[in-house]
Amino acid sequence: MTTISALTVPDERVLHRHELLALGYTPRRITAAVRDGSLVRVRRDRYVRPGTDRAVAAAVRIGGHLTCVSALAVLDPEIFVFAHDHVHVHADRQASRLRGPGVSHKHWRKSEAGDVRLSRRRLTEPPASRHLLAVGDIVGQLVRCLPEREVIATLDSLLHRRIVDEPFLREVFRALPARYRRIAERLDARAESGTESLLRLLLVELGIPFEVQVRIAGVGRVDFVIGGFLIIECDSKAHHEGWEKQRSDRRRDMKAAARGYCTLRILAEDMFHHPEAVREALLGLMAGHPRA
Known part of the structure; x- marks a missing residue:
C-alpha cells in the first residue's frame, strides 16, 4: 500500500x-x-x-x-x-x-x-x-x-x-x-475544515439540499449555499478573530445581501459541542423562508 x-x-x-x-x-x-x-x-x-x-x-x-x-x-x-x-x-x-x-x-x-x-x-x-x-x-x-x-x-x-x-x-x-x-x-475532499465536514453531515441528515464552495459574483467563494438564498459560513477563532477580520466579514455579508442572500455564520465550537442549536437554527430558517 x-x-x-x-x-x-x-x-x-x-x-x-x-x-x-x-x-x-x-x-x-x-x-x-x-x-x-x-x-x-x-x-x-x-x-x-x-x-x-x-x-x-x-x-x-x-x-x-x-x-x-x-x-x-x-x-x-x-x-x-x-x-x-x-x-x-x-x-x-x-x-x-x-x-x-x-x-x-x-x-x-x-x-x-x-x-x-x-x-x-x-x-x-x-x-x-x-x-x-x-x-x-x-x-x-x-x-x-x-x-x-x-x-x-x-x-x-x-x-x-x-x-x-x-x-x-x-x-x-x-x-x-x-x-x-x-x-x-x-467523504468530501472539498471540506476545508472540520466544521464544514460536520455541517455537511448535518445537512444530509436533515435532508436539506446544498452546494459547497460556491463562488458568488461580487462576494467571492462561500462555504455553503442552501435553497439559492442562504449562505452558511463556518467560522473559527483561528481564522475570524479580531475586529479587522470581523469588519471584512460583515461587509462581505452586506454584499451578499445586496444580491438577495442572507448569511448564517456558524461557530466551530457550536458545531462541535452544540450541534442541536445549529440544527434548530437551520430548521427555523428553512421553515420560515418562502424560497426554501
Whole structure:
C-alpha cells in the first residue's frame, strides 16, 4: 500500500545507539548527554532529542508506535482532529517486553497505563518509522476507534490536504470489516475544515439540499449555499478573530445581501459541542423562508 504525499514518510525522531556511535559519540559521551539533558533515553538503546513530543516518547518507551489521532497530530499538525485525551499506541502482538509510558524500568500494566490507549491489531504493512505506523494502518485504527462523524471530518482533512487520495482510502477500507465501508461514501475532499465536514453531515441528515464552495459574483467563494438564498459560513477563532477580520466579514455579508442572500455564520465550537442549536437554527430558517 502506498500514499501520495511525502508527509507520509515522516522524519525519524528516534535515534538508535548504533547511530549515535556512527556519528562519533562514545559510550561515555552518550551517558554524559543523557545526564546533561541534551539526549533523552526513552528505552534501552533508544534516544530522542529534548522537546520531542510527549506522545512520541511514550510510544517508544512502551515499545510501540503512535497510531490513530495521536499519530496524525505528529504527522502533520494541520490535519483536523478532535481534541483527544488519550495517547493512541500500537504494539506488535508478539512483543513481550512492553514498558510503562512514564518510566522504562517498569513493565506495562494496563491498570497503570494512564491516558494511553493500546492496540495490538495485526498490521497491513511495516511501520513507517520507529515512532509512527504506516498511514494505512493509522487510518484503519482511526476508523475502528472513533465515532463516525469524527472519522469523516479527519478523513476529509487528509483528502483536502492531499496526504492521501480516494483510491488509497478505498484500499484501506477493503481491509476493514464491511460495516465501516459506508464511511468512504460520505467523504468530501472539498471540506476545508472540520466544521464544514460536520455541517455537511448535518445537512444530509436533515435532508436539506446544498452546494459547497460556491463562488458568488461580487462576494467571492462561500462555504455553503442552501435553497439559492442562504449562505452558511463556518467560522473559527483561528481564522475570524479580531475586529479587522470581523469588519471584512460583515461587509462581505452586506454584499451578499445586496444580491438577495442572507448569511448564517456558524461557530466551530457550536458545531462541535452544540450541534442541536445549529440544527434548530437551520430548521427555523428553512421553515420560515418562502424560497426554501
